[in-house]
Amino acid sequence: MTVTTLNTERKLSERFHWIGRLLEGWSIYRKSLLGKIGLTLVVLFALMALCSPIPPWVSPMYQPMAGVDPDISYSVGPSTRHWLGTDFMGRDILSQLLAGARIAFMVGVSAAFMSVFLGTTIGMIAGYAGKFMDNLLMRLADMIMVMPALLVLLMLAALFGQLSIWFIVLFIALFRWPGVSRVIRAQTLSLKHRPFIEAARVAGASHLRIIFRHIMPNVLPLSFLYMTFQVTSAIIIEAALAFLGFGDPGTVSWGMMLQWVWKTGHMFRAPYWLLPPGICISLITLSFYMLGRAMDEVLDPRLRKEGETD
Amino acid sequence: MEVWKYISQRLIQIVVIFFVILTVLFLLFRLAPGDPVSRMVDPNLTPEDAELLIRELGLDQPLWMQYLYYLKNFFTGHFGNSFHYGQPVVRIIWDRLPNTIALFTTSIILSALVGVFLGKIASWHKGERRDTCLTLGALITHTVFLPWLALIMIWIFAFKLGWFPITGMISEEIWLDPGAGLWAKSLDFLHHMVLPLATLFLIHFGSYLLIMRSSMLDTLKEDYILTGRAKGLPEKVIRNHHAAPNAALPVVTSVGLSLAFSINGGALTETVFTWPGIGRELVFSISHNDYPLAQASFLLIAIVVLLSNLVVDILYAYLDPRIRY
Numbered sequence: 330m331t332v333t334t335l336n337t338e339r340k341l342s343e344r345f346h347w348i349g350r351l352l353e354g355w356s357i358y359r360k361s362l363l364g365k366i367g368l369t370l371v372v373l374f375a376l377m378a379l380c381s382p383i384p385p386w387v388s389p390m391y392q393p394m395a396g397v398d399p400d401i402s403y404s405v406g407p408s409t410r411h412w413l414g415t416d417f418m419g420r421d422i423l424s425q426l427l428a429g430a431r432i433a434f435m436v437g438v439s440a441a442f443m444s445v446f447l448g449t450t451i452g453m454i455a456g457y458a459g460k461f462m463d464n465l466l467m468r469l470a471d472m473i474m475v476m477p478a479l480l481v482l483l484m485l486a487a488l489f490g491q492l493s494i495w496f497i498v499l500f501i502a503l504f505r506w507p508g509v510s511r512v513i514r515a516q517t518l519s520l521k522h523r524p525f526i527e528a529a530r531v532a533g534a535s536h537l538r539i540i541f542r543h544i545m546p547n548v549l550p551l552s553f554l555y556m557t558f559q560v561t562s563a564i565i566i567e568a569a570l571a572f573l574g575f576g577d578p579g580t581v582s583w584g585m586m587l588q589w590v591w592k593t594g595h596m597f598r599a600p601y602w603l604l605p606p607g608i609c610i611s612l613i614t615l616s617f618y619m620l621g622r623a624m625d626e627v628l629d630p631r632l633r634k635e636g637e638t639d
Numbered sequence: 640m641e642v643w644k645y646i647s648q649r650l651i652q653i654v655v656i657f658f659v660i661l662t663v664l665f666l667l668f669r670l671a672p673g674d675p676v677s678r679m680v681d682p683n684l685t686p687e688d689a690e691l692l693i694r695e696l697g698l699d700q701p702l703w704m705q706y707l708y709y710l711k712n713f714f715t716g717h718f719g720n721s722f723h724y725g726q727p728v729v730r731i732i733w734d735r736l737p738n739t740i741a742l743f744t745t746s747i748i749l750s751a752l753v754g755v756f757l758g759k760i761a762s763w764h765k766g767e768r769r770d771t772c773l774t775l776g777a778l779i780t781h782t783v784f785l786p787w788l789a790l791i792m793i794w795i796f797a798f799k800l801g802w803f804p805i806t807g808m809i810s811e812e813i814w815l816d817p818g819a820g821l822w823a824k825s826l827d828f829l830h831h832m833v834l835p836l837a838t839l840f841l842i843h844f845g846s847y848l849l850i851m852r853s854s855m856l857d858t859l860k861e862d863y864i865l866t867g868r869a870k871g872l873p874e875k876v877i878r879n880h881h882a883a884p885n886a887a888l889p890v891v892t893s894v895g896l897s898l899a900f901s902i903n904g905g906a907l908t909e910t911v912f913t914w915p916g917i918g919r920e921l922v923f924s925i926s927h928n929d930y931p932l933a934q935a936s937f938l939l940i941a942i943v944v945l946l947s948n949l950v951v952d953i954l955y956a957y958l959d960p961r962i963r964y
Contacts, residue, residue, distance in 0.1 A: 479903040487925040488671035607787030
């Protein structure tokens with residue numbers, strides 16, 4: 330009886346502690362101007378993505394990919410019917426832009442999640458196991474880090490034909506974990522000899538239990554921080570690939586919209602078409618980057634010293 | 640001697656990495672769906688010529704022999720003929736290499752120097768308006784989508800204002816004119832280089848600025864800075880001779896880490912500006928299914944990235960006395 334109450338009490342206080350830490354973090358975060366701007370922009374883009382089914386629902390001519398205005402078969406400027414104008418086939422630019430937001434979130438978040446998951450696991454294993462395993466995994470990381478991901482993806486596109494969006498996401502994740510794993514490894518190394526880990530080992534905890542129960546909670550905030558930076562680089566790689574004409578032909582992404590402007594030679598004639606997708610890609614990258622920097626301040630500015638790659 | 644050990648270690652690592660890349664590329668070419676022979680042999684060749692080429696590349700041999708042939712051909716520079724140009728691939732990429740190196744190295748050096756300089760200023764005036772403007776500017780230019788920035792640069796400075804040529808690297812009429820001197824030719828080349836260089840510079844200097852700023856802020860908290868102040872050294876000396884050289888080390892590391900990213904950006908820039916470099920050749924050959932050219936340009940780019948990594952490592956060893964002594 331008393332044991333159970335004690336247990337529930339402890340669980341409650343544990344949970345409360347967790348919420349308290351979050352609130353504390355939020356109060357630091359709120360003071361950062363960058364963080365506020367970044368968060369607002371990310372929410373706006375999320376709203377755009379959520380609104381993407383509305384135009385096709387209003388009228389089939391607003392389908393981002395297949396919908397064509399029956400009266401227009403060339404690019405025209407903004408009007409009440411097409412708020413941002415149409416592209417070279419008479420497709421609505423606004424609905425393409427909204428659909429692009431959905432793709433950007435899908436690519437960014439899923440690739441970032443996968444690469445951070447991989448990077449955290451590999452980093453913890455390398456740091457904890459040490460010696461041969463550490464050497465092997467870190468040399469592998471070095472090797473992947475020097476490869477230009479975009480050009481490798483291009484090469485794969487040449488050999489295997491059109492890449493699907495999920496393949497692209499998976500591939501970006503496979504290419505982006507080394508940066509995360511280096512940081513997590515360093516953090517794990519510093520944790521490895523702390524008394525609480527020694528205590529767990531003496532108490533007979535298995536290696537897996539030590540890694541996932543004792544080390545992981547201490548590196549997760551760092552992984553989470555890295556996720557925001559991974560989102561930006563995943564979005565950029567997908568957009569660049571689509572811009573060069575090797576995106577998934579079944580999706581409308583902002584990079585693909587830019588490719589259409591460029592390839593059909595409208596870039597000097599149709600600013601209403603050239604500007605929105607580029608501004609969107611740049612702003613979404615900027616907002617996730619700002620989010621990351623503000624979160625960095627919350628965690629500890631000294632934790633991330635060299636993670637400024639891309 | 641420590642420094643030589645360090646560099647030779649890195650050199651061995653780079654050679655190993657390159658062999659892995661070579662092997663993976665070989666396997667990918669054989670694993671991809673479709674006929675590997677058709678990927679290396681131009682479909683427009685006569686059957687006799689095709690037969691000869693197949694023998695030369697060892698495509699009629701078992702896989703492990705093919706791999707040996709592949710290595711031998713790599714080291715003797717036989718990459719076959721480009722399907723599109725009909726010339727040996729080596730000659731094409733050899734032509735393009737200087738153009739890429741000119742653009743790539745100039746942009747990295749320029750953006751690193753300016754980034755370090757501005758980062759130093761931003762950290763020195765931390766919290767002031769100068770710092771806010773520089774940091775915000777760096778954040779924005781750093782995150783702009785590169786191909787889009789390139790298009791906007793062309794639109795404003797080449798199309799609207801007409802200050803620079805829209806695309807290309809040289810003007811034919813100047814370079815074919817026998818009367819034009821070296822001076823006119825190089826001026827023309829530089830004139831074409833301004834926009835692509837400015838684009839790459841804008842994208843890259845921001846990250847160096849941000850790293851330098853935060854590294855400098857850390858350095859300024861060190862004891863030796865306090866000592867310098869206590870000795871009564873001028874602020875300028877402390878900033879430029881005591882703090883900045885030490886703070887610049889992380890920038891060198893980050894140059895190394897971001898090389899792969901820079902070469903991606905280089906390929907995009909070359910493509911948009913039709914700058915005749917290897918990156919553009921790779922994109923072009925891939926969209927035209929010109930496999931021999933794609934393979935060779937990819938390998939050459941890998942070599943460029945690895946060698947520049949080595950250069951950064953040597954630079955680091957030179958700058959960081961902890962490695963030197």
